[in-house]
Amino acid sequence: MAQMIEITDFDAPELDVYARLTENQLINRHEPEKGMFIAESPKVIERALDAGYRPVSILTGKRHIEGEEGKILARCGEIPVYTAEFDVLTKLTGFQLTRGMLCAMYRQPLPSVRSVCKDAKRIAVLENVVNPTNVGAIFRSAAALGMDAVLLTTGCSNPLYRRAIRVSMGTVFQVPWTYLGEETKPETVRRPELEEEKEPGTGIERKLEPEEEKELRTEIERKLELEEEKEPGGGIDWNPEPEEKEDSGNWQKQLHELGFHTVAMALKEDSLSIDDPKLMNVDKLAIVLGTEGDGLAPETIAACDDTVCIPMAHGVDSLNVAAASAVAFWQLGKQAYKEKEET
Numbered sequence: 178m179a180q181m182i183e184i185t186d187f188d189a190p191e192l193d194v195y196a197r198l199t200e201n202q203l204i205n206r207h208e209p210e211k212g213m214f215i216a217e218s219p220k221v222i223e224r225a226l227d228a229g230y231r232p233v234s235i236l237t238g239k240r241h242i243e244g245e246e247g248k249i250l251a252r253c254g255e256i257p258v259y260t261a262e263f264d265v266l267t268k269l270t271g272f273q274l275t276r277g278m279l280c281a282m283y284r285q286p287l288p289s290v291r292s293v294c295k296d297a298k299r300i301a302v303l304e305n306v307v308n309p310t311n312v313g314a315i316f317r318s319a320a321a322l323g324m325d326a327v328l329l330t331t332g333c334s335n336p337l338y339r340r341a342i343r344v345s346m347g348t349v350f351q352v353p354w355t356y357l358g359e360e361t362k363p364e365t366v367r368r369p370e371l372e373e374e375k376e377p378g379t380g381i382e383r384k385l386e387p388e389e390e391k392e393l394r395t396e397i398e399r400k401l402e403l404e405e406e407k408e409p410g411g412g413i414d415w416n417p418e419p420e421e422k423e424d425s426g427n428w429q430k431q432l433h434e435l436g437f438h439t440v441a442m443a444l445k446e447d448s449l450s451i452d453d454p455k456l457m458n459v460d461k462l463a464i465v466l467g468t469e470g471d472g473l474a475p476e477t478i479a480a481c482d483d484t485v486c487i488p489m490a491h492g493v494d495s496l497n498v499a500a501a502s503a504v505a506f507w508q509l510g511k512q513a514y515k516e517k518e519e520t
Contacts, residue, residue, distance in 0.1 A: 180255060180256065180257050181260060182257050182258065182260070184260065184266075194215070195236050204284070210283075211283075212283070212284040214281075214337040214338075216230075216279070216280045216342055216347070217279050217280075218278060218347075219277065219278055221347035222347075223252075223347075224350045224351060225347060226253075229285070230282045230350065231282060232256050232280050232281070232282050233281040234258070234280075235250065235253065235256065235258045236266070237278040238262065238266055238277060239260050239262060249278065253280070288355050289355065290328060290355055290428075291435065293326045293328065294328075294432075294437070296325070298460065298462070299324050300326045300327065300437065300462075300464070301315065301319050301463075301506065302329075302357070302432070302465040302466065303315065303333050304332070304467050304477055305332035305468040306329070306334065306466065306467075307332065307333065307468060309334045309335075310341070310344050312329075312333060312336055312338075312341045313345035314344050314345070315327070315498070316348045316349045317344065318506050319348070319352050320345075320348035320351050320352050321348075322503065323510030325352075325353070326353045327352055327353075327354040329357065330357050331357070336354060358431070429481065430480075432463050436461045437462065438460075438461060438463070438482050438483070439463045440463070440482065440483045440484070440485045440509075441478045441481035441483070441484045442472075442484075442485055443467070443473050443484050444486050444495060447484065451508045452508055464506070464510075466498055466502055467498065469498055485509075
């Protein structure tokens with residue numbers, strides 16, 4: 178039976194996880210076994226529970242303890258359930274709790290690349306995708322369109338950030354994933370805040386002068402501090418790191434050793450069209466997608482077996498990485514998906 182606790186003290190340390198801790202603090206890199214994340218909405222919480230994640234506590238409105246929410250509470254055992262009226266919760270969290278329920282849960286140790294890729298035929302590889310919204314959208318497409326796993330470089334936003342989980346609708350708990358073992362170097366970790374303000378995926382950017390970049394970094398740091406105060410747990414990490422690193426050296430080489438044919442999603446003159454029959458006949462395929470704006474690093478494209486592009490119309494040069502992932506997963510993953518359905 179859950180322990181129902183009415184909120185009377187906004188400063189209670191038990192509520193820090195919902196109202197005051199940043200994403201970096203939730204990860205807790207000094208004590209990884211205590212690292213947590215926030216799952217939002219009954220459907221998302223249910224998917225996390227199905228995946229074996231252990232709940233710590235729940236924050237919910239008084240009216241959200243019946244029906245679907247009640248079933249979630251029944252599954253969580255004897256954990257604290259903090260409740261209050263809607264306006265009180267809004268004051269506590271700093272935003273409207275429209276989905277009715279938040280659940281703090283412990284993170285799990287990350288699996289190895291080899292175990293994630295075992296028996297996989299179609300996987301997605303994300304290189305330095307730093308926007309949590311894009312990461313969440315890519316996971317949702319991966320789950321829906323036949324991807325068996327997702328691998329991320331260490332420059333990517335963490336899939337268990339609250340925004341990524343919310344956008345993915347909990348599919349981050351359904352699709353196996355882990356980080357690749359490349360070392361995080363300052364020159365390979367992209368900072369979306371340092372790019373020209375533009376629609377992600379346009380490929381149009383402006384190089385900053387050193388003094389201009391220094392001023393912009395200072396301004397960004399101030400904005401991030403304000404963002405963390407405004408929406409705890411929702412800011413973008415200045416230097417995100419995964420919970421675990423695998424010392425595998427060149428990750429493209431590792432994928433080749435695991436039997437994957439790697440294709441870089443990039444616009445090049447010698448790119449194959451995404452509907453090229455050659456790609457549909459590949460047994461094990463890794464679809465490599467790059468960061469917002471810049472796309473894939475040149476050395477990554479050169480290391481992949483093929484370069485693939487999505488044919489465009491009306492002079493459009495590219496798609497947002499999340500939109501491009503959905504097109505790629507549908508075309509390059511549907512054959513494997515059909516085979517699974519038949520078996």
